[in-house]
Amino acid sequence: MKHCLYCHQAIYMKVTWTNVFQVEQRPTLCQVCEARLECIVGNRCSICSRNSEETNCHDCERWDDYYGGKDPLLKNTSMYHYNDFMKELITKWKYRGDYMIGNVFHHKVHSQFLQHYRTIQEHFIVVPIPLTEERGYERAFNQTQMLASFIQAPKEEVLVRTLNEKQSKKTRTQRIMAENPFKLVKTLHNPVLLVDDIYTTGRTLRHAAQLLIENGCPAVYALTICRS
Ligand SMILES: [Zn+2]
Ligand SMILES: [Zn+2]
Numbered sequence: 001m002k003h004c005l006y007c008h009q010a011i012y013m014k015v016t017w018t019n020v021f022q023v024e025q026r027p028t029l030c031q032v033c034e035a036r037l038e039c040i041v042g043n044r045c046s047i048c049s050r051n052s053e054e055t056n057c058h059d060c061e062r063w064d065d066y067y068g069g070k071d072p073l074l075k076n077t078s079m080y081h082y083n084d085f086m087k088e089l090i091t092k093w094k095y096r097g098d099y100m101i102g103n104v105f106h107h108k109v110h111s112q113f114l115q116h117y118r119t120i121q122e123h124f125i126v127v128p129i130p131l132t133e134e135r136g137y138e139r140a141f142n143q144t145q146m147l148a149s150f151i152q153a154p155k156e157e158v159l160v161r162t163l164n165e166k167q168s169k170k171t172r173t174q175r176i177m178a179e180n181p182f183k184l185v186k187t188l189h190n191p192v193l194l195v196d197d198i199y200t201t202g203r204t205l206r207h208a209a210q211l212l213i214e215n216g217c218p219a220v221y222a223l224t225i226c227r228s
Contacts, residue, residue, distance in 0.1 A: 004030035005101050006089060028104045036085035040078060040227060047071070048202055049078040049227045063202060072209035075221050076199050077116045079108050082228035090197060090226075094143055102146040105225055109150040112223060113193070121191040121219070126155045129196040129208060130182070147225070148195045158186045159208055180207045187215045194222040 002011045009030045027034065040049060045057035056064075064071045080086055093101035117124060128144035148155050159182045181204075192212050194205055199222070209220035 002026065002028075004028075004033055005098075005104055006030075006033045006092070028106070033085070036083075037089075038081040038083045038086070040081060046075065047073070048076050048199060049224075059202065063206065067206075067210075071206070072213045072220055073202065073206050073222060074219055075116075076202070076205060076224055076227075077112060077222075078199055078224045078227035079105075079112055080226045082198060082226040086226055094197070097141075099141055099146070102143060105147060106150045109147055109195075109223065109225075110152070113151045113153070117193060117221060117223070121221075123190045124153045124193045124221075125188055125190045126151050126153050126193050126195055127158055127188075127208070127212075128155070129194055129204060130157075130159055130161050132161065143197060144195050147197070147223075151193070151195070151223075153193070156186065156188060158184055158188060159211070160185055180211055182208055182211055184211050184215055188212060188217050190217070191219040191221070192217050194220060196222065196224050198226045198228055199224040200228045 002013070003009065004011055005028050007030060009032070011027050011030050013027060029037070040051065042051055043053055044050065045052040045060055046055050047060040047063075048057060050057055050059075060071070063073075089101060089104065092098045126148045128142065128148040131142055131144065145155075145157070161181050162183045192209075194208055196205060199205065205222045205224075209222075212220050
């Protein structure tokens, strides 16, 4: 008997000939919890994945201006809206050490990669965004590494954080905008797919993308679970 990774209710499912061998597609959440996830549907910004009637949303236009017409992030795709349930789910996963919750995203991350990225680039290297140090939480694992593991492509952990949360809180907003919190430990000459849990302003992903591009990476894309 399988149980919902969030509420631990038993999951009843019919095993049919079409799903019997597709282990990764078996439900990880019960129907009630599953229904609380909100997939992003409809027209989206072609760059950041937020719902938008424009091809590129206002924020992405601003990013492009900020980088003088050369936004280092070519595209981000997100799967879900960051609604209240997603907040709870991610909090449990990230901050309460409930490692198994990450498996909720396994199939979606895997299929999102095949659908959006496998077709545009053949030799991606997957790079997880390193975690921020947040006080008060002890983390035994790295969630973005877990997300990266769901993608069938080579992985490289080439980014490390140089600024921790404590330092960045002391700096002025403008400095945070300009100051890159990452350091590159190895250059990559393949297209990169950055992986993170949430796209909020796009600042973090662009810092990472900028650093990779400046050091010889030909193209940077991103895959995130949610677009907040
Ligand atoms: Zn449930
Ligand atoms: Zn956008």
